[in-house]
Amino acid sequence: MKQLFIVFEGIDGSGKSTQVKLLTEKLIAAGHKVYTTFEPTDSPIGSLVRNIFKGRMNADHKTIAALNVADRLDHLHNEINGLLKKMEEGYTVISDRYYFSSYAYHGVHVDIDWVIAANALSAATLKPDVNFFIDVDPEVSMKRLNSTRGTIELYETLENLQQVKAKYLESFEKLKGEEKIVFINGNQSVAAIADDIWKELDNL
Secondary structure, three states: OOOOOOEEEEOOOOOOOHHHHHHHHHHHHHOOOOEEEEEEOOOHHHHHHHHHHHOOOOOOOHHHHHHHHHHHHHHOOOOOOOOOHHHHHEEEEEEEEOHHHHHHHHHHOOOOOHHHOHHHHHHHHHHHEEEEEEOOOHHHHHHHHHHHHHOOOOOOOOHHHHHHHHHHHHHHHOOOOOOOOOOOEOOOOHHHHHHHHHHHHOOO
């Protein structure tokens, strides 16, 4: 398997983080150098975004969308641990969220075409070899969030997650000619989801 840039997308509680971990373990066992990362990042800009999500700070939705654009550009170009740097070093890079998360989450509150245009530089710089969308019912994800989280964040309400899922589907439709998007049934067991992802990667 060649070096790849793999992105996991999905609404909160879809099980992305678990699948990132399982796939990383599998790829390392198969002899790959793997770097895993996430968005918002833990950089100063990403930390600002996380503080807003946690309700420690207030910001307008347009500001949040713009901060995510800035965080993503730093994620790409950071000289120490940026995506481009890691790809150059020969890593297969796996990211928990990338620009489709912005389209989906911010597209609920801000014009989606503006969000796509604002992220054009990131999309032109580095496109995923595959975007895995873990497709789960918002009701299921809310149950998971309520059972595993002490606090619920800004976007984690059933109504919002339903809207976010709809925006994911809208953005996939808009960009289906330009992006490799693979739907994975997220209502299955963790092992079955991992198997489906592995089969799809084998095809790549």
